[in-house]
Structure formats: C-alpha cells, structure tokens
Amino acid sequence: MRLLIDTHALIWFCEGSPLLSAAARVAMEDESNERFISHAVPWEMAIKLSLGKLSLQVDYDVIFPDVLDANGFQMLPSRLEHHKRLITMPRHHGDPFDRMMIAQAEVEGLTLVSCDSQFAGYNVPLLW
Numbered sequence: 440m441r442l443l444i445d446t447h448a449l450i451w452f453c454e455g456s457p458l459l460s461a462a463a464r465v466a467m468e469d470e471s472n473e474r475f476i477s478h479a480v481p482w483e484m485a486i487k488l489s490l491g492k493l494s495l496q497v498d499y500d501v502i503f504p505d506v507l508d509a510n511g512f513q514m515l516p517s518r519l520e521h522h523k524r525l526i527t528m529p530r531h532h533g534d535p536f537d538r539m540m541i542a543q544a545e546v547e548g549l550t551l552v553s554c555d556s557q558f559a560g561y562n563v564p565l566l567w
Contacts, residue, residue: 441473442466442566443515443544445553446480446536453497453506460567463552467510475515476507477543483536520546531560 444452444467451459452467459467466472481503487493497506507514517539524542532538537555544551544563551558554567 440466440469440566441475441547441549443475443477443540443547443549443551444480444512445540445551445555446483447554448552449476449480449502449512450484450495452510453502454495460554463554463567466552466566470511474510474512475547475549476512477515477536477540478517479536479539479543515543515547518546529560532557 448459448463448467450456452464467474481499484493484495484499484502488495488499495502506512521539521542524546525538528538528542528545532541532555537558540551540553541558541561541563543549545561550564550566552566558565
C-alpha cells in the first residue's frame with residue numbers, strides 16, 4: 440500500500456497517542472508499505488507552532504528528520520501536477536494544507552491516512 444500521512448496522524452504516531460487508530464498505526468509501522476509525508480506537513484506544523492496553535496510532545500527538530508528517517512517515511516515533494524489539480528478540485532475542504540495533501544494523493548494514487556471527515560468528499564482512498 441502507498442500511504443500519504445496527514446499531519447495529525449504523524450503527530451499522534453510520534454507521540455504514541457491513543458487517538459491514532461490501530462489500523463493507521465499498523466499501516467504506518469508496516470515497512471512493506473510506502474509511507475509518504477507531504478511537504479505541506481512540516482510547513483503546516485511550523486506555522487501552527489509559530490502561532491501558538493500547536494504544541495508537540497516530540498520536538499519538531501526530532502520529527503524532521505529523525506522520526507521520519509527512523510521509520511522509513513519519505514518526504515513527498517511538491518510537483519506542478521499537484522498544484523494544477525488544485526485549480527479544478529471541489530471546495531469541500533478549505534484548509535490549504537489539507538487541499539494540497541488531497542491533490543497529492545489523487546495525482547500520486549496514494550491512500551490518505553487521516554480521520555478528517557471532510558476528506559470523504561474527494562476521490563481518494565482513506566485509511567483510519
């Protein structure tokens with residue numbers, strides 16, 4: 440399976456939080472899966488940390504790159520095809536970071552690991 444891990448799923452994974460579903464944790468730990476982190480995830484986290492809207496139990500500098508490297512998570516870079524998909528994508532969801540992840544999942548054929556109920560309105564497989 441090819442996974443794109445949403446911001447909250449990554450945070451809960453790093454923190455060992457029970458908020459992360461068992462299915463999501465198993466899939467994220469399964470080394471036979473390709474596991475990607477969107478470039479939008481560290482960007483979103485940095486912005487929310489700077490605004491005081493997010494606090495982490497695991498330091499940002501440990502997550503990026505240590506946790507990613509230790510768990511075989513790959514950074515998914517931004518591509519022009521991802522941005523182009525944003526032009527015609529329905530506006531079920533207004534969050535720009537989530538919209539980028541949805542576009543990336545659609546273009547790259549990835550399953551989104553997320554509990555965000557607004558993702559269901561898009562043509563992407565979800566895992567939670």
